[in-house]
Amino acid sequence: DSHIQYERVGADVTMKCGSMDWDAAVTWTANGTDIDESHLNGSYLILKNVDLSQSGQYSCYEGSSWHLKYQTYLRVGTPPKEPVLMCRSNNYPKGFYCSWHLPTPTYIPNSFNISVIHGTKDMVCEKDAIPKNRCHIRYIQLFSTVKYKVTLTVTNALGKNFTTLTFDEFAIVKPDPPESVVAKPVPNNPRRLEVSWQNPSSWPDPESFPLKFFLRYRPLILDQWQHVELSDGTSHTITDAYAGKEYIIQVAAKDNDIGTWSDWSVAVHATPWTEEPKHLTTEAQITETTSASTSSFMAPPTTKICDKGAVVGSGAVAVCWTAGLVVAAYSVLFI
Amino acid sequence: MAAADSPSTALRRRDLCSRGIRLAGKMRADVADLLDAYVEQQGLDASASVAAVEGVPLAAVERWDEQTGTQRLLENLAAYRAFRALLAQMLEEQREQLGEADAGLGRALAAVLLQVSAFAYHLEELLRLESRGIPGEEGDGPPPPPRLSLFEQKLRGLGVLRELAQWAVRSVRDLRQLAKPSPATGAAPGLAESP
Numbered sequence: 299d300s301h302i303q304y305e306r307v308g309a310d311v312t313m314k315c316g317s318m319d320w321d322a323a324v325t326w327t328a329n330g331t332d333i334d335e336s337h338l339n340g341s342y343l344i345l346k347n348v349d350l351s352q353s354g355q356y357s358c359y360e361g362s363s364w365h366l367k368y369q370t371y372l373r374v375g376t377p378p379k380e381p382v383l384m385c386r387s388n389n390y391p392k393g394f395y396c397s398w399h400l401p402t403p404t405y406i407p408n409s410f411n412i413s414v415i416h417g418t419k420d421m422v423c424e425k426d427a428i429p430k431n432r433c434h435i436r437y438i439q440l441f442s443t444v445k446y447k448v449t450l451t452v453t454n455a456l457g458k459n460f461t462t463l464t465f466d467e468f469a470i471v472k473p474d475p476p477e478s479v480v481a482k483p484v485p486n487n488p489r490r491l492e493v494s495w496q497n498p499s500s501w502p503d504p505e506s507f508p509l510k511f512f513l514r515y516r517p518l519i520l521d522q523w524q525h526v527e528l529s530d531g532t533s534h535t536i537t538d539a540y541a542g543k544e545y546i547i548q549v550a551a552k553d554n555d556i557g558t559w560s561d562w563s564v565a566v567h568a569t570p571w572t573e574e575p576k577h578l579t580t581e582a583q584i585t586e587t588t589s590a591s592t593s594s595f596m597a598p599p600t601t602k603i604c605d606k607g608a609v610v611g612s613g614a615v616a617v618c619w620t621a622g623l624v625v626a627a628y629s630v631l632f633i
Numbered sequence: 634m635a636a637a638d639s640p641s642t643a644l645r646r647r648d649l650c651s652r653g654i655r656l657a658g659k660m661r662a663d664v665a666d667l668l669d670a671y672v673e674q675q676g677l678d679a680s681a682s683v684a685a686v687e688g689v690p691l692a693a694v695e696r697w698d699e700q701t702g703t704q705r706l707l708e709n710l711a712a713y714r715a716f717r718a719l720l721a722q723m724l725e726e727q728r729e730q731l732g733e734a735d736a737g738l739g740r741a742l743a744a745v746l747l748q749v750s751a752f753a754y755h756l757e758e759l760l761r762l763e764s765r766g767i768p769g770e771e772g773d774g775p776p777p778p779p780r781l782s783l784f785e786q787k788l789r790g791l792g793v794l795r796e797l798a799q800w801a802v803r804s805v806r807d808l809r810q811l812a813k814p815s816p817a818t819g820a821a822p823g824l825a826e827s828p
Contacts, residue, residue, distance in 0.1 A: 391697070391698075438695055439693045439694060439695050440693070440694060440697045440803070441692040441693050441694060441697070441799050441800075441802065441803040441806075442691075442692070442693035442799070443691075443692070443693070443795050443796060443799050444693070445682070468802070505809075505813065506806065506809050506810055506813070507806070507809075508809075555658070555661070555802055555805055555806075556802060
């Protein structure tokens with residue numbers, strides 16, 4: 299017969315060869331490889347101070363007939379440590395979710411059980427399909443002063459552990475970061491950048507539960523951030539940018555009345571508008587001269603590879619440069 | 634089917650709701666400060682659980698999003714009238730027990746009491762705008778509480794202020810719902826309802 303056997307790391311393990319007598323002649327294999335007789339005590343297999351690498355299939359065969367007499371799958375692991383539990387409402391006032399993980403792996407299967415109590419009422423935490431270490435709860439009541447108590451128990455074949463969180467309805471409200479952050483220069487304004495963003499799509503009712511925002515920005519060459527808090531609207535114009543310097547910009551969100559700030563949004567980069575050098579602003583007219591002795595400057599044609607314009611999304615940097623940006627005067631002497 | 638609001642009524646409602654939201658927001662901030670001061674000066678544990686106090690209106694509500702505008706206004710009004718009486722009792726107890734020792738706390742309590750009264754009046758204005766009758770106040774307030782020990786009084790006060798803080802948040806949300814125009818009639822949702 300074959301079964302699974304769970305043992306703790308560091309334990310001493312004795313395996314019997316099924317119903318065989320102690321003094322029977324047997325051969326043990328581990329994952330198909332014969333085990334040296336030094337590990338045997340009669341027909342018993344002795345594994346001392348087992349480690350993770352000793353997990354595997356152990357089989358015992360009768361000495362002469364090589365009949366399989368016993369088989370087991372040894373899983374070496376550890377009992378669970380106290381799990382890490384987090385609960386958050388990113389879709390207030392619909393509900394909240396709790397997610398968890400173990401601080402260190404156990405190397406054997408674990409099962410998790412979560413209970414949520416509000417006052418005296420048990421609430422159902424519906425498990426999410428993905429990720430599997432998460433469940434969500436719909437609020438039945440709003441504006442309650444009664445705390446929620448969430449207990450997560452993790453169990454495996456070698457032991458169990460648990461953790462408990464107690465919190466107020468308001469305390470766990472934390473929106474997702476703003477989305478679609480866009481930053482663009484303002485034409486003819488060398489110190490301005492126009493920033494816009496959208497409410498996180500997970501926030502169900504921004505009209506009734508408006509968000510406020512925190513914007514931070516700095517030139518790439520400096521470490522110090524500037525901050526602006528905005529109580530309404532989803533756009534802002536930065537008016538004190540350093541001319542010509544590339545900026546990094548992020549936005550965070552918070553319910554207007556309760557909870558905590560979201561994480562920062564994905565960073566966007568933008569550079570304020572700068573005036574083009576005059577002799578390169580248009581496609582230069584190349585004039586030919588047939589003069590015998592002239593020094594002539596021939597401006598190369600200008601080609602913009604891309605427009606200085608909006609930069610969207612995940613930290614990408616749009617660099618706009620003009621082909622033929624050599625501003626050197628050639629003196630050509632024709633004789 | 635109820636008639637659509639006149640533009641002036643809709644404007645007035647929006648104006649009253651906006652002002653009410655600001656009032657409730659200010660009240661909430663002051664109640665939060667008062668709560669901190671109360672906990673400290675009364676020697677209480679801020680995280681202490683307090684059982685529901687008799688006569689204190691609970692802000693907790695089920696199916697909040699399904700409430701009509703009238704329900705919101707009436708529940709808010711009943712709550713703030715109750716808080717007006719409860720805070721007046723707390724102020725009286727404060728003065729009896731502590732005299733001048735906690736004059737600052739007494740002043741903060743009085744300031745919040747004033748805001749609660751003003752907000753109750755504001756809610757009455759909104760109800761008048763909707764041509765809803767203002768419910769009369771029951772008697773002269775809540776019945777006198779049973780004689781409580783000093784510690785029980787402090788815990789009751791903690792319960793009152795905590796619940797008031799929740800109400801201040803709820804009121805902001807309620808007024809925002811009220812301020813939303815209804816797409817069909819132009820009236821606030823839930824207010825343009827059949828009798």
